[in-house]
Amino acid sequence: MQRIFxxxxxxxxxxxxxxxxxxxxxVGLQADHECVFCLVDLHAITVWQDPEALRQQTLAQTAVLLAAGIDPKAHILFNQSAVSAHARLGWIFNCVSRLGWLNRMTQFKDKAGKDRENHSAGLYVYPNLMAADILAYKATRVPVGDDQRQHLELANDIAQKFNHDYGVDFFPAIEPLIPPAAARIMSLRDGTKKMSKSDPSAQSRIEMTDDADAIALKIRRAKTDPEPLPSEPAGLQDRPEARNLVDIYAALAGITAAEVLARHGGEGFGPFKTALTEVLVQNVVPIADETRRLLEAPDHLRAVLRDGAARATEIAEPIVSEAERLVGFLK
Known part of the structure; x- marks a missing residue:
């Protein structure tokens, strides 16, 4: 069984x-992989975070993952900062990686924009830490979207250079695990922008803690256009808000956009939004309810993370200790 990080x-x-x-x-990958799931709080502080908010959001994220179906007993769930192996291997990889490689990382350019000189060094080198996250467990498969594919290529370059520099066959090649085609979920207020938890307007997104009333209100207010839904997907071209709502319905119902339009083509957005709300409530509200229940027991959430960190350390410590020995650290 292959290990996923x-x-x-x-x-x-x-x-x-x-x-x-x-x-x-x-959740689906748990059936046939050994899974190591991590709340990457070291990555989070590459931009400034309010300390207390970060602690609370770490617990909230843990609750959502458990509520969604992550099994912390069969697999491993922990917060990154609780396992020192990540930071230690990350520093080694800072010294293996080349500036030229990091200069090619398009995501840093996108995030930093024209103000790159004022961003943290951590944001610049975080692809090296991402490589350490994976290779500290010698994970061989990583689920990635298009925005992270370049970072996975860098992780493989770092692994190969480490192996070459120290004359070993120590770190394995990492295989990108491309998830089944998933809809690109866009903002409810602007169908040309990704849905984001950092958007200033909570009306732009469905949060996984929303109750039925909040979901209904957000969908009712979601931006649309005056035309009815088309009968086939080609009719959604140049209609980003309509396409987004159809894609959300399709993703949650487990059907194609064509099947959604076969059911609802010709309808105005009033009836369609009612149907979409029903699908959202069926999928989101059980997770939201369980999340709220779990958040009432923060000691349990902390215990889950501590247990996960202990089990993660059992795997990562011998791997990273050997990497430290290979580079010449006195052990």
Missing amino acids: SGIQPTGIPQLGNYLGAIRNW
């Missing part, structure tokens, strides 16, 4: 795009 930042409340793009896929 995957991480998610514990910042903000997870929203529908996070669930459909990552969390739901994690």
